[in-house]
Amino acid sequence: MFSSAFKTVSIFFLAALPAVLGATHDVVVGGTGAALLKYTPESVDAAVGDTVRFIFKQKNHTATQSTLENPCVRAPGGFHSGFIPVADDVTDGFQVAEFKVQDTKPVWVYCAQGTHCKAGMVFAINPGDKMAAFKAAATGSAAPSSTAPSTASSPATTPSSTAAPKDIKVVVGGTGVLAFNPSNVQANIGDKITFEFHQKNHSVVASSFEQPCVPVAGGLNSGYFPVSEGDTIFPTFSITVNDTKPLWAYCPQGNHCGQGMVFSVNAVEGGEKSFSAFQELAKSINGSSTGGYGGTTTAAAMSTPISSVSALVAAFLAVAALL
Numbered sequence: 475m476f477s478s479a480f481k482t483v484s485i486f487f488l489a490a491l492p493a494v495l496g497a498t499h500d501v502v503v504g505g506t507g508a509a510l511l512k513y514t515p516e517s518v519d520a521a522v523g524d525t526v527r528f529i530f531k532q533k534n535h536t537a538t539q540s541t542l543e544n545p546c547v548r549a550p551g552g553f554h555s556g557f558i559p560v561a562d563d564v565t566d567g568f569q570v571a572e573f574k575v576q577d578t579k580p581v582w583v584y585c586a587q588g589t590h591c592k593a594g595m596v597f598a599i600n601p602g603d604k605m606a607a608f609k610a611a612a613t614g615s616a617a618p619s620s621t622a623p624s625t626a627s628s629p630a631t632t633p634s635s636t637a638a639p640k641d642i643k644v645v646v647g648g649t650g651v652l653a654f655n656p657s658n659v660q661a662n663i664g665d666k667i668t669f670e671f672h673q674k675n676h677s678v679v680a681s682s683f684e685q686p687c688v689p690v691a692g693g694l695n696s697g698y699f700p701v702s703e704g705d706t707i708f709p710t711f712s713i714t715v716n717d718t719k720p721l722w723a724y725c726p727q728g729n730h731c732g733q734g735m736v737f738s739v740n741a742v743e744g745g746e747k748s749f750s751a752f753q754e755l756a757k758s759i760n761g762s763s764t765g766g767y768g769g770t771t772t773a774a775a776m777s778t779p780i781s782s783v784s785a786l787v788a789a790f791l792a793v794a795a796l797l
């Protein structure tokens with residue numbers, strides 16, 4: 475039932491990969507002295523196909539995507555470099571996160587460390603004439619504090635009479651982790667589920683309760699997202715929930731499914747078709763011919779490094795463009 479969304483993503487994804495090399499814009503994140511709580515420069519104007527390279531210096535910062543309205547809150551599905559601590563005595567070999575520019579829309583970025591954002595540690599790609607407004611909203615110099623009711627920035631504090639659609643984040647994998655986390659979620663129609671792919675090389679594919687490790691024809695299939703050990707920007711893939719029927723899914727890599735790497739939406743806990751019953755079934759057919767596993771071994775798949783973070787970011791952007 476997720477097939478049409480997936481096809482669109484594939485097209486964007488494939489189209490994004492052979493993008494011609496554009497210009498590179500270096501942005502230093504933090505540093506010493508006056509640069510400590512700054513991105514230098516604070517904004518860049520970039521063309522489609524350009525690459526923005528975040529070079530992480532002292533102390534312990536992030537590059538995290540937000541919105542003009544909420545400069546210090548991560549945008550749903552927005553990119554996040556993770557925290558990158560850099561000791562005071564480091565002078566070279568700084569870690570870099572690359573961001574491939576997919577369109578000319580503004581991209582708003584902040585540092586998620588402590589109060590750095592409120593101290594004005596923000597950055598933008600193609601801000602147009604809105605940079606000052608973005609920074610003012612971050613520091614609160616234009617907008618009142620988050621507790622004050624107003625036109626301003628925080629949806630979290632805005633009371634809502636209708637049940638607003640939720641954005642449910644699911645982390646897929648991670649170093650030494652063969653699981654979806656959380657692995658069973660309850661969602662309403664209109665809710666968005668964003669899969670954030672961590673190490674190593676996973677995919678989310680719809681199956682059925684009866685055959686946990688066998689794909690459903692035409693069902694959800696995110697494709698594989700290989701993520702290398704050192705990567706700190708994680709690609710995402712989102713779906714919108716259209717009905718309240720349970721959705722069963724698994725990771726088709728190697729025998730991840732047989733090791734219990736399965737996921738469900740709206741499974742009935744306590745019922746016959748609970749998440750744990752589904753997971754037990756997946757584990758019980760580990761290695762059997764009904765599993766429908768691909769031939770690739772997990773170890774082989776994991777040892778292949780990805781060619782560049784940019785490709786993953788491009789994939790992320792392609793997905794983001796659909797949201």
Ligand SMILES: *[C@@H]1O[C@H](CO)[C@@H](O)[C@H](O)[C@H]1NC(C)=O
Binds near residue numbers: 476477479480714
């Ligand atoms: C929800 O419906 C839309 C429109 O029919 C469709 O494009 C999308 O793939 C559906 N999403 C899911 C998760 O089935």
Ligand SMILES: *[C@@H]1O[C@H](CO)[C@@H](O)[C@H](O)[C@H]1NC(C)=O
Binds near residue numbers: 559588
């Ligand atoms: C970097 O900051 C994060 C978030 O505050 C923290 O969890 C982490 O321990 C810090 N790392 C170092 C080495 O200080």
Ligand SMILES: *[C@@H]1O[C@H](CO)[C@@H](O)[C@H](O)[C@H]1NC(C)=O
Binds near residue numbers: 675728768774775776
């Ligand atoms: C990810 O896994 C898929 C399926 O096993 C494989 O085709 C692909 O080459 C892997 N990618 C990397 C970079 O390991």
